Amino acid sequence: MDQHKHILLVGGGGPTGALVVNALIAEGHRVAVMNTGRHPVAFDGPVEHLAADPNFLESVQQAVAGRYFDTAIVQYGRLRLVARALTGHVEHLIGITSTFYPGWIDPPATVRPTSETGEARDWSVQYLDEGLPMPPHVPLDPVGKFGVRVVETDTALQWAHAQGDLATTILRYPRIYGPRQPGAVEWSIIRRLLDGRERIIVPEGGFLLQSALYAENAARIVLAVVRDRRASAGRVFNCADGEPISHRKWIRLIADAMGRTVELVSAPAALARPAWPYARWPLTVGHHVLDIGDLAALGYTPAPVAYGIRRTVDWFLEDPAARGGAAEPQLKDAFRYDMEDRIIAELDRARAAIEAIDFPDFDMSHYYAHPSRPAR
Numbered sequence: 001m002d003q004h005k006h007i008l009l010v011g012g013g014g015p016t017g018a019l020v021v022n023a024l025i026a027e028g029h030r031v032a033v034m035n036t037g038r039h040p041v042a043f044d045g046p047v048e049h050l051a052a053d054p055n056f057l058e059s060v061q062q063a064v065a066g067r068y069f070d071t072a073i074v075q076y077g078r079l080r081l082v083a084r085a086l087t088g089h090v091e092h093l094i095g096i097t098s099t100f101y102p103g104w105i106d107p108p109a110t111v112r113p114t115s116e117t118g119e120a121r122d123w124s125v126q127y128l129d130e131g132l133p134m135p136p137h138v139p140l141d142p143v144g145k146f147g148v149r150v151v152e153t154d155t156a157l158q159w160a161h162a163q164g165d166l167a168t169t170i171l172r173y174p175r176i177y178g179p180r181q182p183g184a185v186e187w188s189i190i191r192r193l194l195d196g197r198e199r200i201i202v203p204e205g206g207f208l209l210q211s212a213l214y215a216e217n218a219a220r221i222v223l224a225v226v227r228d229r230r231a232s233a234g235r236v237f238n239c240a241d242g243e244p245i246s247h248r249k250w251i252r253l254i255a256d257a258m259g260r261t262v263e264l265v266s267a268p269a270a271l272a273r274p275a276w277p278y279a280r281w282p283l284t285v286g287h288h289v290l291d292i293g294d295l296a297a298l299g300y301t302p303a304p305v306a307y308g309i310r311r312t313v314d315w316f317l318e319d320p321a322a323r324g325g326a327a328e329p330q331l332k333d334a335f336r337y338d339m340e341d342r343i344i345a346e347l348d349r350a351r352a353a354i355e356a357i358d359f360p361d362f363d364m365s366h367y368y369a370h371p372s373r374p375a376r
Contacts (some may be wrong), residue, residue, distance in 0.1 A: 004082065006071040006088065007226065010054050011076030015180040019219035021047060024226070034063060035076065054078065057131075060085035062188040078202040080153040083160060083168070084341070092229050094222060095157050099238070099290065100150045101134050103113055106283040111143025125270045128286025135291040136172065136236045138362050139150035142279055167233040169225050174290060175239055175280050178215030178308060179315035183330030188278035191324055191335065193260045200262055201342055203269040203279050205261045208295030210280055211240035214308030218228050224298035231297050238290035242302040247279060253306055257313040265344050268316040274340045277333035 007024055012033040013018050018041050023044035031050040033058040054077020062300035074082050077093050078114050081144060108121040142148040154170060161168040177184055192200055221239050225232040245253075248264055257263045267275070267292060271284045276282040292300075316323050328335075 005050070006032075006068070006070050008034060008050075008064075008086075009074040010034045010060075010074040010082055012318070013041055014075065014182070015176060015178050015215040016218045016222070017041065017075060018043060019216060020075075020222050021287065023219060023223050027198075034060070034068070052349055054082050057081040057085055060299060064089045068221055068251050071229075073222055073226070078149075078153075078365060080149070080156050083153075083157055083166075087160065087165050090166060092169070092233060093157070093160075094169045094171065094225050094232075095153075096171050096173055097154055097157075098150055099134070099288075100140040100143060100147050101138055101246045103128050103130070103260075103271065103284055103286070104134075104281060104288055105141065106142045106281050107143055108283070109227045109281070110146045123283065125268075125283050129285060131289075132285045133289045133291035134238070134296065136238045136317045154236075158293055161234045168230065169232045169234070170236040171221060171225070171238065171239050172290075173218065174211045174213055174288070175216060176213050176215055180310050181215060181312075182327070184312065184316075184327050185278040185280065185331065186254060186309070187324045187327040188331055189254045189317060190258065190313060190316050192321060192330075193255060193258050193262065195335075196338070197337065197340075198261075198263060199265050200251060201249065201267055201272050201275045201340060201343060202247050203267060203272040203275055203282055203284060204263045205266040206251065206264050208285065209244040209246050209289050211238075211239050211244045211288060212280075212294075212305075214303060214305070214312075216308065216311075217241055217302045220302065221295065221298070221300055224295075224300050235294070237294055238289045238292050239295070240292050241305050241308065242292075243305060244287070244289045245305055252310070253309045257310045265347060267343065267347055271343070271347075274334070274336065277331050 007029050009017060009021055009031065012021060012035055021031055021033060025043065025047070032050055033049040034052050034054060036053050037049065039050055046153045050063045053059040060082055067089055071091045071092045072086050072092065076098045079097065083093055083095065103126065108123065111121065140151045140154055141195040142151040157168045157170055160166055178184060189200065219241060221237070249266060251262065269282055270280070272279070281288060
């Protein structure tokens with residue numbers, strides 16, 4: 001395995017940055033962190049700070065002028081610009097991107113509010129037919145302007161590796177969760193339970209599976225790539241926990257961690273609007289499961305989902321007012337329980353009306369024969 005000694009991490013202020021930096025320090029690497037410095041983080045050892053705004057090419061170029069790094073981990077900023085600025089200054093670039101797979105991204109999520117752009121948002125629901133785990137070789141879908149940038153960046157990194165400009169590894173992340181994650185949707189459920197809600201709306205029975213990534217597992221993947229450049233350079237990896245999780249199980253694990261019980265009220269996705277803030281990609285209805293089989297080559301051993309959710313819940317409960325209050329503006333969750341109660345009441349009435357319909361008897365027994373004597 002490769003032994004990198006001088007490593008640059010672009011970002012470092014998010015939920016995975018400190019985990020990666022501290023692990024690198026523990027392994028004896030020399031680490032530099034590049035960011036604006038607006039969100040200072042205390043690390044477990046000495047770290048060089050390069051002050052730069054990773055969203056702008058010139059800022060990064062000035063910060064790395066005359067510098068060289070064995071590996072760069074880019075977790076923040078405009079990746080395509082950072083990669084361009086680091087060309088000639090780094091041997092191996094690990095870039096964090098997203099899962100813009102065909103049909104996976106809600107189009108309204110890729111545009112800014114109507115008041116800013118004048119664009120009309122399409123809130124229609126699309127049901128996906130594909131249910132197999134998504135492999136990393138499927139071409140990405142440039143949905144919206146942001147999606148176009150994601151695809152351009154992904155393509156540029158793969159092209160840079162093919163041309164020999166620098167070795168690149170692309171890590172595609174789904175939703176990240178864990179302590180310090182901005183806009184953590186776990187808070188939507190935690191607050192409802194703290195507020196005494198006993199019934200929570202879930203789209204489609206909550207049975208749709210989604211891949212997510214606990215912050216500690218994200219750090220484990222990054223470290224595995226750093227340790228073994230030969231196995232990772234020039235490759236694209238889907239990143240996720242060891243198992244996908246249904247919406248139902250996710251909510252129940254949160255409730256279990258809080259010692260609460262909750263009833264899940266199913267509604268068609270189009271009618272479950274109060275649940276949209278905490279149902280990842282609620283308009284593209286189907287399983288969003290990533291094929292992470294390639295990670296086995298890196299020796300990735302994930303922490304269990306239940307462990308990650310419990311750690312996340314415990315972190316919020318240490319200071320729910322401050323931490324939950326910080327998450328809410330990003331969640332866009334109205335917490336309008338009066339509206340939720342109206343929807344639940346209508347669903348209850350509809351269910352009762354349907355159950356009152358006099359359906360013909362239906363025999364649910366199996367159709368295999370049970371002879372009482374041998375056939376002649």
